Amino acid sequence: MTGPFTEIAPGVHVWRYPVLDVNVTVVRGAGYALVVDTLSTAAQAEALAAALADLGVTRYGIVNTHHHFDHCFGNATLTGEIWAHDETCRLLRDEPDELVAGAVERHSADHPELAAGLPSVRLRAPDHAVRGHATLDVGGRTVELVHPGRGHTAGDLVVRVPDAGVLIVGDLIEEGAPPNFAEAYPVDWPDAVATLLPWATGPVVPGHGAVVDREFVAAQHADLAELAWRIREGHADGAPVAEVADRAGPFDAATRRTAVHRGYAELSGRDA
Numbered sequence: 001m002t003g004p005f006t007e008i009a010p011g012v013h014v015w016r017y018p019v020l021d022v023n024v025t026v027v028r029g030a031g032y033a034l035v036v037d038t039l040s041t042a043a044q045a046e047a048l049a050a051a052l053a054d055l056g057v058t059r060y061g062i063v064n065t066h067h068h069f070d071h072c073f074g075n076a077t078l079t080g081e082i083w084a085h086d087e088t089c090r091l092l093r094d095e096p097d098e099l100v101a102g103a104v105e106r107h108s109a110d111h112p113e114l115a116a117g118l119p120s121v122r123l124r125a126p127d128h129a130v131r132g133h134a135t136l137d138v139g140g141r142t143v144e145l146v147h148p149g150r151g152h153t154a155g156d157l158v159v160r161v162p163d164a165g166v167l168i169v170g171d172l173i174e175e176g177a178p179p180n181f182a183e184a185y186p187v188d189w190p191d192a193v194a195t196l197l198p199w200a201t202g203p204v205v206p207g208h209g210a211v212v213d214r215e216f217v218a219a220q221h222a223d224l225a226e227l228a229w230r231i232r233e234g235h236a237d238g239a240p241v242a243e244v245a246d247r248a249g250p251f252d253a254a255t256r257r258t259a260v261h262r263g264y265a266e267l268s269g270r271d272a
């Protein structure tokens with residue numbers, strides 16, 4: 001029995017969790033596994049722990065792809081040691097109240113029940129900070145953790161499973177919805193995707209939605225690059241955010257508006 005997980009490559013299993021359509025990935029080695037992302041709440045993470053047990057996974061480490069609640073608020077319910085980018089570690093350790101408040105604010109309108117449950121979640125900071133690159137031995141399998149630069153957040157971490165040709169990219173790539181720019185670096189983002197594109201030789205697991213492939217990643221890179229170019233051009237011309245966002249272009253107008261706002265701040269060297 002594999003429960004809710006689908007095996008997308010030898011020993012690599014994905015659970016496409018229905019709430020927020022978020023993906024949890026498990027890489028299984030001999031007697032040890034790696035769990036990538038931990039869902040949004042203690043209740044969701046309890047369901048994850050049960051699904052891991054069904055899969056026969058009892059000893060495991062954890063990776064948080066970034067600090068957004070739907071990828072790491074289940075941490076405290078699970079037992080394994082956790083790896084994450086240095087910035088993700090810092091936010092979960094030093095600013096837990098701000099993370100909860102931000103998540104509640106952003107999702108109280110579209111997911112009121114989920115948002116209402118977030119203030120009671122106990123956060124758990126990762127144990128191991130990764131700045132650029134780390135190699136893990138996952139029960140005899142080599143797994144690489146790589147920070148490809150700023151993109152969806154300042155601390156995105158990508159997980160490579162070379163022996164299976166699998167790449168797990170968090171929200172640097174989004175399927176089924178536009179990329180989320182709320183805390184993004186839209187000018188740098190295409191470079192981060194260009195860095196990981198050569199590793200996209202097989203299944204690519206995005207943070208949300210269906211498992212994709214190299215062609216999908218390349219197409220999203222093209223859209224991100226075009227948007228970054230428009231942001232640079234608008235900023236150089238002194239064009240208002242709304243004017244640049246309202247021109248036809250990749251993604252929807254609301255997404256472009258957030259991206260242009262964030263990109264202008266990035267180019268001006270200030271936090272949005």
Ligand SMILES: [Zn+2]
Pocket residue numbers: 066068152171180207
């Ligand atoms: Zn995210």
